[in-house]
Amino acid sequence: MQTVKMVISGAVNAGKTQFIRAISEIEVVSTERKASDDTKLLKGETTVAMDFGRITISDDLVLHLFGTPGQKRFDFMWEILSEGMLGLIVLVDSTRPETFRETNRIIDFFTSQRDAPYVVAANKQDHENAWAPDELRLALRLPAHVKIVPCVATQKDSVKNVLLELLYVIMQRSAD
Amino acid sequence: MALVGNLRDFALADFLYLIDRGYKTGSLQLNRQSAAATLYFEKGKLLYAAQAQERESLGEMLQRTGKLTPQQVQQAVQLQQTDGNQSLGTVLVEHDIITREDLQRHIQTHIEETVYSLFGWPDGEFCFNAGVKLDRDDVQSPVPLGVENLIMEGVRRVDEWGRIKDHIPNTDMIARFVDQPLEKAKSINLTPDEWRIFARINGKDSIKEVISRTGLSEFDVSRIVYGFISAGLVEVTRPRPPVPATGRAGAGAAAGAPKRSLVSRIINRIRGM
Numbered sequence: 001m002q003t004v005k006m007v008i009s010g011a012v013n014a015g016k017t018q019f020i021r022a023i024s025e026i027e028v029v030s031t032e033r034k035a036s037d038d039t040k041l042l043k044g045e046t047t048v049a050m051d052f053g054r055i056t057i058s059d060d061l062v063l064h065l066f067g068t069p070g071q072k073r074f075d076f077m078w079e080i081l082s083e084g085m086l087g088l089i090v091l092v093d094s095t096r097p098e099t100f101r102e103t104n105r106i107i108d109f110f111t112s113q114r115d116a117p118y119v120v121a122a123n124k125q126d127h128e129n130a131w132a133p134d135e136l137r138l139a140l141r142l143p144a145h146v147k148i149v150p151c152v153a154t155q156k157d158s159v160k161n162v163l164l165e166l167l168y169v170i171m172q173r174s175a176d
Numbered sequence: 177m178a179l180v181g182n183l184r185d186f187a188l189a190d191f192l193y194l195i196d197r198g199y200k201t202g203s204l205q206l207n208r209q210s211a212a213a214t215l216y217f218e219k220g221k222l223l224y225a226a227q228a229q230e231r232e233s234l235g236e237m238l239q240r241t242g243k244l245t246p247q248q249v250q251q252a253v254q255l256q257q258t259d260g261n262q263s264l265g266t267v268l269v270e271h272d273i274i275t276r277e278d279l280q281r282h283i284q285t286h287i288e289e290t291v292y293s294l295f296g297w298p299d300g301e302f303c304f305n306a307g308v309k310l311d312r313d314d315v316q317s318p319v320p321l322g323v324e325n326l327i328m329e330g331v332r333r334v335d336e337w338g339r340i341k342d343h344i345p346n347t348d349m350i351a352r353f354v355d356q357p358l359e360k361a362k363s364i365n366l367t368p369d370e371w372r373i374f375a376r377i378n379g380k381d382s383i384k385e386v387i388s389r390t391g392l393s394e395f396d397v398s399r400i401v402y403g404f405i406s407a408g409l410v411e412v413t414r415p416r417p418p419v420p421a422t423g424r425a426g427a428g429a430a431a432g433a434p435k436r437s438l439v440s441r442i443i444n445r446i447r448g449m
Contacts, residue, residue, distance in 0.1 A: 002438075004434070004442070057442050061441060063442055097185055098185035098186070100186060108414075112414045129179075135194060138197045139190065156449070163446050164443060167446065170434065171440070174434050174435060175435055
């Protein structure tokens with residue numbers, strides 16, 4: 001059985017758990033559930049360790065989805081998670097510009113570690129005060145070749161679309 | 177749809193960059209404690225800026241800057257009362273008390289100073305309403321201002337390591353020009369020190385090396401590079417990790433890449449979900 005891995009990252013409350021939950025064929029495993037710091041103010045059950053989901057591709061191939069911890073103190077996990085990953089999705093909460101700086105830090109970390117394909121998913125696009133993808137590109141100063149995909153992490157079709165956009169990027173870089 | 181946030185998290189320089197690159201039209205409302213300011217933009221350029229608590233009238237401002245005497249201001253105010261609906265600026269120009277160009281230049285300076293003062297706000301709520309247009313008075317409205325120079329001058333007045341460090345976390349970072357800076361660069365005015373640094377940006381040397389070559393302090397170089405970044409001229413990247421001397425450096429980028437057939441299988445599966 002071959003397993004491949006995608007990493008879902010983003011600042012606290014960007015929607016990583018929801019994203020994986022929307023597409024995973026198993027119940028999302030969150031390795032720890034109690035929030036004990038200020039992230040509690042943002043959501044009741046924050047991701048303090050990591051989320052894990054799975055999609056069976058075929059009898060001999062499985063795709064694993066790992067959601068990274070949102071808090072800075074778990075940075076060391078990012079490097080471990082990013083080893084051997086097929087690609088990276090960076091979720092950004094389009095309604096909270098105060099998280100854009102942290103989002104940039106995450107992108108910077110992963111892209112400096114390895115030359116991995118990635119897309120940015122502009123989550124919460126169904127909210128009235130969401131920044132549009134074009135505005136996010138400017139705010140995050142992302143180069144034109146990096147895809148910013150509109151996203152609503154609670155909707156399966158939207159999550160599928162983000163995964164597919166990442167896979168198209170991966171395909172362009174894949175070997176024959 | 178309004179863009180809302182706090183300057184603590186998304187600095188004014190970042191917002192002006194967004195306005196510029198996005199060719200935005202609209203009004204930006206800023207609030208901090210009891211202070212408030214409003215800026216109007218049209219197609220990425222600044223039309224007007226004012227702080228809400230400004231008590232100074234146009235006449236007082238022109239008097240303070242020595243452009244008009246108190247008698248001229250008083251005369252203009254009396255004429256304005258006689259003329260009815262006309263603005264003071266229109267009265268001043270139409271009665272040849274000041275030329276249109278002089279008036280616009282003074283207003284422009286006032287607008288610029290207002291914006292520079294806002295760079296000193298460490299925080300403050302902002303709300304950008306796209307599409308909102310300034311009710312323009314053609315006499316008093318100066319030529320729309322490009323924001324690149326505003327950013328450069330505003331950042332010159334920034335004395336805040338924290339904000340600079342967000343963009344330049346260490347001096348091992350390498351500065352390089354963004355893909356299309358040339359048109360922008362033409363309209364930007366640089367100080368001699370800025371030119372010294374600008375001329376040394378080559379996409380290879382680290383900021384540390386630029387510091388040693390210019391003899392300027394780490395803070396000064398970082399602040400200037402931060403200005404270039406904010407104005408959209410330059411970006412900084414981490415140095416590339418050294419290639420290990422294993423004799424396999426030429427293996428090519430595709431060495432660790434997944435096979436197309438594997439990616440195709442995953443795509444087909446996701447499409448079918």
